[in-house]
Amino acid sequence: MRILKFITVLASVICINVAFSQEDADTLISLPSVEIIDQQGRTYSVHSLERVDLELLPASDIGGAMRSIPNVSGIRKGGAVSDPVVRGFKYSQLNVQLNNGQKIEGGCPNRMDPATAHIDLDDIRSLEVIKGPFALRYGPNFGGVINMKTIRPVPQKEFKLNVGAMMGYESNWNGFKNRLSLDGGNDKVFFSLSGNLKKYGNYQDGNDNEVKSGFQKYNYTAQLGFSPFQNNYLILSYDQSYGRNVLFPSLPMDEREDDTKLFSVDYKATKISDIFSAFNAKLYLSDVSHVMDNKNRSFSDTVVAVSDIQARNYGFRLDGEFDLGLNRLVFGTDYEHILKDGTRTKTKILEPSMPSISEKLWNDAEIQNNGLFVLYSRGFGNFLLDAAVRLDFNRANSGELKLEKMGQEVYSNTDVKSSFTNFSASAGGKYRFSSKFSLSFSLGRGVRSPDMNERYIILLPIGYDNYDYLGNPKLEPEANNEADLKAILDFPEAGIIEGGIFFSYVTNFITGKLVPESVARPQTKGVYGVKQFYNEDYVFLKGFELIYESPMNKSWGARARAAYTRGVNPETTKYIIENGEVTGSEVVKNDPLPEIPPIEGTVEVFYRFSNGRFVPNLNLRMVAAQNNISESYMEDKTPGFVLLNFNLMYQFNSYLKLTAGVSNIFDKAYYEHLNRRIIGGKGNLYEPGRIFYLNLYFNI
Amino acid sequence: MKRIILILPLIFILFSCQKEKEKKVSYLITKSVSGFDVNYRTVNGEFQKENVVTASAQDRWEYDFIAEEGDIVFVSAIYKDITSAITVQIIIDGKVYKQGSSSQDTVRYVTVSGTVPYE
Numbered sequence A: 001m002r003i004l005k006f007i008t009v010l011a012s013v014i015c016i017n018v019a020f021s022q023e024d025a026d027t028l029i030s031l032p033s034v035e036i037i038d039q040q041g042r043t044y045s046v047h048s049l050e051r052v053d054l055e056l057l058p059a060s061d062i063g064g065a066m067r068s069i070p071n072v073s074g075i076r077k078g079g080a081v082s083d084p085v086v087r088g089f090k091y092s093q094l095n096v097q098l099n100n101g102q103k104i105e106g107g108c109p110n111r112m113d114p115a116t117a118h119i120d121l122d123d124i125r126s127l128e129v130i131k132g133p134f135a136l137r138y139g140p141n142f143g144g145v146i147n148m149k150t151i152r153p154v155p156q157k158e159f160k161l162n163v164g165a166m167m168g169y170e171s172n173w174n175g176f177k178n179r180l181s182l183d184g185g186n187d188k189v190f191f192s193l194s195g196n197l198k199k200y201g202n203y204q205d206g207n208d209n210e211v212k213s214g215f216q217k218y219n220y221t222a223q224l225g226f227s228p229f230q231n232n233y234l235i236l237s238y239d240q241s242y243g244r245n246v247l248f249p250s251l252p253m254d255e256r257e258d259d260t261k262l263f264s265v266d267y268k269a270t271k272i273s274d275i276f277s278a279f280n281a282k283l284y285l286s287d288v289s290h291v292m293d294n295k296n297r298s299f300s301d302t303v304v305a306v307s308d309i310q311a312r313n314y315g316f317r318l319d320g321e322f323d324l325g326l327n328r329l330v331f332g333t334d335y336e337h338i339l340k341d342g343t344r345t346k347t348k349i350l351e352p353s354m355p356s357i358s359e360k361l362w363n364d365a366e367i368q369n370n371g372l373f374v375l376y377s378r379g380f381g382n383f384l385l386d387a388a389v390r391l392d393f394n395r396a397n398s399g400e401l402k403l404e405k406m407g408q409e410v411y412s413n414t415d416v417k418s419s420f421t422n423f424s425a426s427a428g429g430k431y432r433f434s435s436k437f438s439l440s441f442s443l444g445r446g447v448r449s450p451d452m453n454e455r456y457i458i459l460l461p462i463g464y465d466n467y468d469y470l471g472n473p474k475l476e477p478e479a480n481n482e483a484d485l486k487a488i489l490d491f492p493e494a495g496i497i498e499g500g501i502f503f504s505y506v507t508n509f510i511t512g513k514l515v516p517e518s519v520a521r522p523q524t525k526g527v528y529g530v531k532q533f534y535n536e537d538y539v540f541l542k543g544f545e546l547i548y549e550s551p552m553n554k555s556w557g558a559r560a561r562a563a564y565t566r567g568v569n570p571e572t573t574k575y576i577i578e579n580g581e582v583t584g585s586e587v588v589k590n591d592p593l594p595e596i597p598p599i600e601g602t603v604e605v606f607y608r609f610s611n612g613r614f615v616p617n618l619n620l621r622m623v624a625a626q627n628n629i630s631e632s633y634m635e636d637k638t639p640g641f642v643l644l645n646f647n648l649m650y651q652f653n654s655y656l657k658l659t660a661g662v663s664n665i666f667d668k669a670y671y672e673h674l675n676r677r678i679i680g681g682k683g684n685l686y687e688p689g690r691i692f693y694l695n696l697y698f699n700i
Numbered sequence B: 001m002k003r004i005i006l007i008l009p010l011i012f013i014l015f016s017c018q019k020e021k022e023k024k025v026s027y028l029i030t031k032s033v034s035g036f037d038v039n040y041r042t043v044n045g046e047f048q049k050e051n052v053v054t055a056s057a058q059d060r061w062e063y064d065f066i067a068e069e070g071d072i073v074f075v076s077a078i079y080k081d082i083t084s085a086i087t088v089q090i091i092i093d094g095k096v097y098k099q100g101s102s103s104q105d106t107v108r109y110v111t112v113s114g115t116v117p118y119e
Helices: A002-019 A062-066 A452-456 B002-015
Strands: A046-050 A072-076 A082-086 A095-098 A124-131 A144-150 A160-170 A175-185 A189-200 A215-226 A232-246 A254-270 A276-293 A303-324 A327-348 A356-380 A383-397 A401-405 A408-413 A418-432 A437-448 A458-460 A468-470 A478-491 A495-515 A530-549 A556-578 A581-592 A600-607 A614-623 A641-651 A656-663 A691-699 B022-030 B035-041 B047-053 B061-068 B072-078 B085-092 B095-103 B110-115
Touching: A062 A072, A062 A082, A062 A124, A082 A144, A303 A356, A327 A452, A356 A401, A356 A452, A356 A458, A401 A458, A408 A458, A452 A530, A495 A556, B022 B035, B022 B072, B035 B061, B072 B085, B085 B110, B095 B110
Parallel strands: A095 A144, A468 A530
Antiparallel strands: A046 A124, A072 A082, A124 A144, A160 A175, A160 A691, A175 A189, A189 A215, A215 A232, A232 A254, A254 A276, A276 A303, A303 A327, A327 A356, A356 A383, A383 A418, A401 A408, A418 A437, A437 A478, A458 A468, A478 A495, A495 A530, A530 A556, A556 A581, A556 A600, A600 A614, A614 A641, A641 A656, A656 A691, B022 B061, B022 B085, B035 B047, B035 B072, B072 B110, B085 B095
């Protein structure tokens, strides 16, 4: 039936192509790739996925799409969202932002809605990943920056109106996606309006087992730009997005309703004077209303739990760029204020009076961060120097952390205030030995203050392991001291090879430690106990990335990439579990950090027919077994797998483009190491089996 | 013009709204020979208590309403006649979703509850 639908859609495409057959236009087609952005005066690694790359992927979310960047993976708990992991760093160790500075705080303590979940993949113009603590311009940066750049309106020389539309279908989970956009304007006033709708059902894995992974999301965006004077631009942007019935089989709850509003004002002035080259300002507000419940879980037969969380961020960023001969300086400041409040209501539906109790998940918690930064770069012939310093003033507060059960106090903590001054710095150099070979070396220290969960969570099972977690308002900031070495070989006839290694020494590492029941008793059925966040002395991570891209000027093409990360905790505690209870503990030396993906490699080959109007692409992804697993987190080994994928792009004319493909051609049953286990002892969360997909892009 | 005509169906697809899934819910109580007290959750989410008198085990009490997926459904009943029995059912779209019963038990409430399942 699904194949029939696929054939029907394909037939429709052919019919539409007949309608457009009289149209013919020269079109330059950008080729998909993980772009190596090294020629922009940066000494550190920046990788990006552009719109053309994203259009070829069968991904429905940003985190899923980012898995094609080397050493970027994702923690998956359902079908709709993959929470990014970059070189083993995750959650608030990564600075995830929208359009150069807008932050979004998700509602769910179990991260069913990380920042990436609030942006539609089809609104994305470019996904930029800056690895390491080197880009200090974008807020506190511990392990890397993920910058989600959306499609923005641009000034036009003459008045212009453009209508775009997209229709997509994915077999297996019967996924439909649609997009409609209208943009235009002139050189003074320009605008864009767009809307997206995605509706996906449950998918089947390679064993033909159904995975409860369905979701529905839709959003609209309105943007209005002004350019009253030459080189001055102001853009107002408003986005409202909705998630409905987003299923997470690996979590105790599903997302029932998520309503998110994103508002921003961006101002940019360039060429202000001979010295003052640019001024950027951004003001934003992100508002998330998140409702989730356990109504699809078997335990809702006795207790129905509904959580309603409000999360809000607002802030600004200002910076000025100065060119002083060969010296380039950037001065800036930013501010972020996060507010979070939420309640869980439990209704005992088997008792005759159906009593309800409410518990605070967050009690008017807030975190404020003020930052000051200075960037400096200078070229000395073939040598480029790049340095940055950053100072952050971080303050946090909350209402009393309190949990009561049947009138009895389970936990209480009124000592909830904290403030820190964090210093981050980085310096790097790149030496171009010849036109074919350059070498970069960067050193950086990025410091981050603890996040909302780590400071204020009240007894919820939010970790990888089977414990309730308790926040610790007195946690110290965590610091990443990292060294990166990168080499680029560029041969016009053979292609580009980029290779890099990194080493991170993380001090004050934030993790969990078992606390006795006299401090806090577990509140979730089946957990082994309560872990409270604390600072461990240090851990380290190391790894490499290797990328090859064939020359762009040939019809044939190939790409290859490989990546590996290993994280080690030199000394940690493993708790011994017997009959579901902690009965003892032992010290584990050199325990691998949990949730680190195994080594993997991808090889792609493609051919550009008709000057690149038709490009088929064959992709082989090889992922090794992960046997370096954390004993202290009771992690399981994961088998390796090999996937064969195929996609193609065909540009019919300047109005119509098609992308299509088959992912997991051999219908392999597999799961990524970072996929969480399904709640209720049903085993691993398998990835989708074979998917046929087709996307049509119209542009008038 | 031809292009605009071709793109119009897309606009309709994009903005076609889907109505929330609604289900017909019935609370049904049977087999009580003389009567019972019932407490149930109404269509408005409020709790309603009633004393129902029956003449024979063939009499039935029923409350019907339209609910949305995820709504809590709840009905609880108890009887005072030790010779009686009771069967309490929640029926969703014509199919028994949950049921409970007791016989010669005047102490324990028969409570049947849940959430209207999502498709």
